Amino acid sequence: MTFTSHATTFAGLPVVDLAAGEPLPEVDGPVAWRYANWDFDENTDYGPSPAWAESFARLLDGIDASAVRALVLGSWGYTAFADAPIAQLCAAAERLDSLEALFLGDITGEECEVSWIRQGDITPLLEAFPRLRVLRVRGTEELRFSPVRHDHLRELAFESGGLPAHVLGAVLDSDLPALEHLELWLGVANYGGDIAVADLEPLLAGGRLPALRRLGLRNAEIADRIAAALAGAPVVGRLDELDLSLGVLGDEGVEALLAGQPLTHLRRLDLRRNFLSPQFAARVVEELPGVEVDVSEQETEGRFGRYTAISE
Template sequence: MSFSQHATTFAGRPVVDAQAGEPLPEVDAPAAWRFSFWDFDGSTPEGLDPKFAAEFDRFLDGIDCSAVHALVLGSWGYAAFADPPIAQLCAAADRLTSLEALFLGDILSDECEASWIRQDDITPLLEAYPRLHTLRVRGSEGLRLTPVRHEHLRSLAFESGGLPAGVVRAVVDCDLPALEHLELWLGVQNYGGDADVADLEPLLGGGRFPALRRLGLRNAEIADRIAAALAGAPVVGRLEELDLSLGVLDDAGVEVLLAGQPLTHLRRLDLHHNFLSQPFASRVVEELPGVAVDVTDQQVEQEWGRYTAVAE
């Protein structure tokens, strides 16, 4: 799998593109604004791309910032070299006073592979935007987070080909009383995904995030070990949705999961794009009547092994 299409909706709103240098399109309904500036001529310096910074400032000058509730940021120059505009976003917090949802890195594979996308410490964003209820981040090169308390964050997602264990532990250690949706694309060790089940134990033990109802541990090289841990994890009992998609989960891993605690209370179980055999995929659906089970797009192991949907 590669990221081949930009987000068309975000935080329940249609995405409207703001083209650098072009007049802003007119909108007659609530929208998520998307801003992107891709530029690479071989001379782009490291750090914040000055061309992006200037164009983003022009965008902010041309829009009613107080009416921006959702913002999608695509390429910030060439994201393999340029730093994300976190400081610039934080500096604009006194203008973007209504911002509630932010997608940092809506970048396609042909613009920059996910594993190449440079990130940074995202803690200042959570501190600068106390009203934020949705944060989605793509890319993990240089990604950092310090455990923080945030009163209003309801949805947090990290898309990566390899999520560092330090980031996983920091997420689990955050104090997020309103968090309902958590999505971690754990990825593979070769691309920095060195987290293991032990890093998730405080979460799986049910002692974190009292409002959590939707949990995604996706794109995981350690999918079978995660399934085994979830078989007896207290957090599962209060979930409505469990997402283990995009990984290398096989029949044995799902069998351990099914042999554990009941899953019939779930509204949805997402196992798509794994390595289940067709007979076993059908068995999962049959054993969980009333649960919307997605077992589509199962993969077949090749001679070179199994791969998560997103790595590079």
Template sequence: MTFGSHAETFAGRPVVQVPADGPLPVVAGPVCWRIADWHFDEGSQKVALSEQFRERLDRFVDQAGDRVEALVVGAWGYAAFHQAPIAQLCAAAPRLPRLRALFLGDMTVEECEVSWMRVGDVSPLLTAYPELEVLRVRGGEDFTFSPVRHDRLRTLSVQSGGLSREFVGAVLDSELPALTHLDLWLGTDDYGGDTAVSDLDALLAGKLFPALRRLGLRNAEIADDLAAALATAPVVRRLERLDLSLGTLSDEGLAALLAGQSLTHLTTLDLHHHFLSEEAVARVTAALPGVEVDVSEPQEADEDDGEIYRYTAVSE
């Protein structure tokens, strides 16, 4: 799987595209606006925000800033050549007083590989928008985070083909007392995903984020190790949803998970895109009859010269 389409909904609202020029379309009810401007500037030096995108975003904020509650930001030029508009979004905060949900980086693989997306430090967005409740960010190159305190954020989702331990550590060092949903796409070491299970010790021990009820450790090549750690992790006892999807989970990891603490209190266990045998799939669904278990999208491992290879859904 790669990112083959744009988000059609975000924060529970249908996504409506901001036109390149002219008035905004008339909408009925709450919507999420999406702004994007893909263009390939071969002469770019990979150092600055696209002026073309800057003008489009400024025009949109002038048109509707005081009414925007949810915003998706797609291509900001060619994201491998241009920096993400984080500073511009932060500067626009006084003109976006009602913004509560933001998705930065809604691009398809045709627009930019996720590992090539130049993003920068996304945590200033939280400082600039103290009322923000949902933040989803996607990126790969120059993708960082700094520890912050934010009293309103309920959902934080970080999508990447390789999430560094420094990024993860900064998230876990943040004070997010209202956070109910944390979603980390750990990825692979080939694309910077060097986070180890030990880097998650405080999270798994239940010492962080007192309101947390939904945890996703997704798109991980260390899925089996995560499953083994979660088998005894105290944080699991207060979760409603556990998500290990999009990774390389095998029969070994699932056996370790099921051999541990009870999971029957969960409402959802998401394992889709997995490398489980039919027998393992039958076992987990039988073991958790009251839980919604997603075991869709089974994958086949590759074999080369006696070596077995399993791949995450998103890497490059």
């Protein structure tokens, strides 16, 4: 499975499309502006798309860039060939001086499969935008991240069909004192998802990311092992929300989770779109009164076994 539609909200704001060379449309209140320029050129070498660079420059010339608080970037050319425009964004940082939220890669499977989306080193974005509060990244081809200090980042998300362990390691080695929301789409080994439970142990031990309140370990083929590890993980005690959705979590994983530490302090537990039986889906709701538990959209294991919601 893959992504089938573009974001309609981002950072709590409705998404409104932009067009190069045109002024900001009139809107009623704050919005997240979305810009995309899909262009397939089979002769393009790997690297930034010249057509994208030109169109994005025209866009910035045609709008009041200082008024942009939230930005959603869709296709930057054909993103299986074209690198993410990270350098161009950083070069525009002085003009985008009010930017607080960035989604890099709002791209559907029809435009480019998630595991083909070329990213690059996203570390400079956090260095260039010290006021950034939300960073969401989709795609892992050539994705790199280095440990960084950022005082204001509150939400960090990596959407992937397979998240490399080195990205997790860099996040955990970063100094992110304000980070409240961490969302990792772990994916599958066949698409580069090589994170093991042992790699998660520094996070689960609770000694990192002091402000963390919302943790998502989503889209994981190791969901049952993660659930078992969370049963005794110190980090769970300070969470408001725990998200294990979109993976291959089964009854055995939920049973281990429920047999561990109390979860009744949670405000929300998201188990949507996994492989729970109706009996266990009902049980987890019953055993956690007062917790908003989402067990909707459960799949049934077929002849091909269980599968994550997003892979290729």
